[in-house]
Amino acid sequence: xxxxxxxxxxxxxxxxxxxxxxxxxxxxxxxxxxxxxxxxxxxxxxxxxxxxxxxxxxxxxxxxxxxxxxxxxxxxxxxxxxxxxxxxxxxxxxxxxxxxxxxxxxxxxxxxxxxxxxxxxxxxxxxxxxxxxxxxxxxxxxxxxxxxxxxxxxxxxxxxxxxxxxxxxxxxxxxxxxxxxxxxxxxxxxxxxxxxxxxxxxxxxxxxxxxx
Numbered sequence: 259x260x261x262x263x264x265x266x267x268x269x270x271x272x273x274x275x276x277x278x279x280x281x282x283x284x285x286x287x288x289x290x291x292x293x294x295x296x297x298x299x300x301x302x303x304x305x306x307x308x309x310x311x312x313x314x315x316x317x318x319x320x321x322x323x324x325x326x327x328x329x330x331x332x333x334x335x336x337x338x339x340x341x342x343x344x345x346x347x348x349x350x351x352x353x354x355x356x357x358x359x360x361x362x363x364x365x366x367x368x369x370x371x372x373x374x375x376x377x378x379x380x381x382x383x384x385x386x387x388x389x390x391x392x393x394x395x396x397x398x399x400x401x402x403x404x405x406x407x408x409x410x411x412x413x414x415x416x417x418x419x420x421x422x423x424x425x426x427x428x429x430x431x432x433x434x435x436x437x438x439x440x441x442x443x444x445x446x447x448x449x450x451x452x453x454x455x456x457x458x459x460x461x462x463x464x465x466x467x468x469x470x
Contacts, residue, residue: 260290260291260292260294260296260297261282261283261284261285261296261297261299261300261323262294262295262296262297262299263296264282264300264303266306266307266310266373266376266377267370267373269303269307269321270310270366270369270370270373271370273316273320273351273366274370276351277351278320278345278348278349278350279320279321279322279341279351280321280322281321281322281324281338281341282300282304282322282323282324283324283326283334284297284301284323284324284325284326285297285325285326285327287301287325287389288389289327295389297325298389298394300323301323301394302384302385302386304321304322304323305395305398306380306384306398307321309398309403309407310376310411310415313407313411313412313415314365314366314368314369315355315357315365316351316352316355316357317348317354317355319344319348320345320348320351322337322341322344364419364422364423365419367422368415368418368419368422369415369418371418371422372414372415372418375414379410379411383406383410384403384406413448413451416438416440416444416445416448417448417451417452417457419438420438420445420448420449420452421452421457421458423437424467424468424469428464428466428467428468429466429467430465430466430467431445433466434449434467449467453470457469457470458470
């Protein structure tokens with residue numbers, strides 16, 4: 259299977275099902291067997307997935323992409339052994355980052371729900387018109403990418419988490435902020451935006467926010 263078919267949904271499904279790490283093996287860049295250069299799509303996807311992992315409090319090193327040819331069994335063995343050792347060093351998913359089982363499940367579910375939207379953002383704003391690996395690394399480590407991520411993904415992810423939290427019952431702004439580790443002002447902004455979208459409503463009787 260071409261690595262270009264590996265999707266964010268595959269990666270986060272693996273983590274949601276209990277994998278402590280995900281390793282992706284791809285053909286060498288610029289040596290694609292097809293005309294799609296799918297390994298560059300996989301490189302973009304892996305960078306974006308690592309950014310998402312970091313954003314929800316998981317170590318981005320739990321995801322690895324390595325480029326090799328079918329004849330380089332030594333690179334495959336070396337890559338797998340190195341990744342297994344690194345994953346063991348990081349410890350069980352979530353526990354190694356200080357998250358309990360409920361927090362981990364909550365954060366992964368929020369990302370999973372947002373994947374269709376993230377795909378659109380990646381297609382429209384995060385694809386580079388270049389075939390140089392160095393350019394990809396520079397872009398995903400740049401301030402420009404950080405701004406794009408905050409503007410297009412981070413806020414949507416926060417709203418997804420708020421909606422998931424309110425499925426358990428009404429919450430005040432302060433309660434939501436404490437649970438999600440956000441400032442009250444940020445939560446208020448997200449709640450106002452969510453109210454306009456008719457995702458949440460303010461319950462006057464309980465003085466708390468609830469699902470619309």
